[in-house]
Amino acid sequence: MSLAAPFPYFGGKRRAAPRIWQALGDPSGYVEPFAGSAAVLLARPPFTGRRVETLNDVDGWLVNAWRAIQLSPDAVAAAAWGPVAEIDYHARLAWLQQRRTPDLVAWLEGDPEAHDAKAAGWWLYVLACGIGDPFGPGPWRVVDGHLRKLPHLANAGKGVNRELPHLGNAGQGVNRELPHLGNAGRGQLQAYMRRLADRLQRVRITCGSWERVVKPSVTRSGTGGDGTRAIFLDPPYATSGDLYAESSEGVAEAVRAWCLTAPRDLRVILCGYDAEHDALLAHGWSVTEGKAGGGAGYSVNPTNGRRERLWLSPACIGSEQPSLFPLAA
Numbered sequence: 001m002s003l004a005a006p007f008p009y010f011g012g013k014r015r016a017a018p019r020i021w022q023a024l025g026d027p028s029g030y031v032e033p034f035a036g037s038a039a040v041l042l043a044r045p046p047f048t049g050r051r052v053e054t055l056n057d058v059d060g061w062l063v064n065a066w067r068a069i070q071l072s073p074d075a076v077a078a079a080a081w082g083p084v085a086e087i088d089y090h091a092r093l094a095w096l097q098q099r100r101t102p103d104l105v106a107w108l109e110g111d112p113e114a115h116d117a118k119a120a121g122w123w124l125y126v127l128a129c130g131i132g133d134p135f136g137p138g139p140w141r142v143v144d145g146h147l148r149k150l151p152h153l154a155n156a157g158k159g160v161n162r163e164l165p166h167l168g169n170a171g172q173g174v175n176r177e178l179p180h181l182g183n184a185g186r187g188q189l190q191a192y193m194r195r196l197a198d199r200l201q202r203v204r205i206t207c208g209s210w211e212r213v214v215k216p217s218v219t220r221s222g223t224g225g226d227g228t229r230a231i232f233l234d235p236p237y238a239t240s241g242d243l244y245a246e247s248s249e250g251v252a253e254a255v256r257a258w259c260l261t262a263p264r265d266l267r268v269i270l271c272g273y274d275a276e277h278d279a280l281l282a283h284g285w286s287v288t289e290g291k292a293g294g295g296a297g298y299s300v301n302p303t304n305g306r307r308e309r310l311w312l313s314p315a316c317i318g319s320e321q322p323s324l325f326p327l328a329a
């Protein structure tokens with residue numbers, strides 16, 4: 001069952017998912033070290049039996065959202081549901097940003113079931129309401145239980161500091177519901193969260209930097225599937241800037257360097273822009289062209305998609321035939 005991601009996300013790979021699964025097959029062990037909206041895992045072709053699947057991301061609130069959907073879907077739906085109101089948006093975002101501390105990641109790392117359903121619902125609400133970058137600090141703070149706007153903030157236009165668009169326009173734009181839900185009411189939202197929880201039932205959800213989940217102890221496969229192990233690597237592109245909540249400087253380069261050392265039997269796909277990872281081609285990798293992103297992303301630049309590439313390790317299905325994935329229209 002293919003499911004839509006529950007939030008729009010910069011760099012979401014929903015459109016590329018069919019190509020990716022064509023190249024990965026039905027791996028017994030599958031890891032997404034840069035999970036984001038998990039658009040690829042959610043689009044995996046149906047299978048029966050057990051697979052070992054792992055989602056990871058360095059962003060604590062993002063991982064909390066996935067854990068909470070997995071373990072407490074009804075509570076997440078209850079916290080996420082509600083009409084869009086600018087004041088609630090600012091209050092929830094300020095509440096989340098004040099708790100985005102190193103302790104958040106340490107807490108998620110320390111207990112595989114640690115999650116906060118209310119925070120997850122609020123985080124989904126903020127991502128569904130916000131247009132643009134919701135991760136900047138902005139001027140709003142909760143001080144002694146009251147929402148206060150800090151004066152003289154330098155980074156105008158970032159995060160909650162920007163005006164919400166179209167507020168005068170009968171709520172058009174910010175008034176969209178959680179993505180893919182149409183005019184969903186509370187019951188539909190709950191049903192959707194339960195479907196996501198079913199899909200995630202056996203998925204390991206970890207928080208931390210990517211290097212920790214590309215080790216053999218994590219990629220190790222189960223008994224089902226075609227006996228292979230696969231890793232889908234979608235790091236922030238070197239050209240992305242600060243799109244995400246955590247700094248991503250140097251990550252794409254480090255991932256490419258790791259790819260050169262990856263076991264030959266591992267099916268690995270690495271995403272990037274233009275010729276970013278062409279150094280891999282001299283080592284038996286191949287590259288595909290075309291739109292990798294999805295309609296649920298934030299990108300306002302329609303040409304970005306055409307610059308996206310997938311680099312396939314030699315063990316991928318069809319990696320010896322680059323024409324398998326012709327340039328998208």
Ligand SMILES: C[S@@+](CC[C@H](N)C(=O)[O-])C[C@H]1O[C@@H](n2cnc3c(N)ncnc32)[C@H](O)[C@@H]1O
Nearest residue numbers: 011012013034036037038039058059209210234
């Ligand atoms: C391009 S997005 C992934 C998009 C995802 N494939 C999707 O379909 O939504 C990159 C993700 O990498 C995460 N990230 C950045 N640096 C990281 C690191 N060092 N380790 C793990 N995740 C990281 C970001 O938080 C972001 O969610």
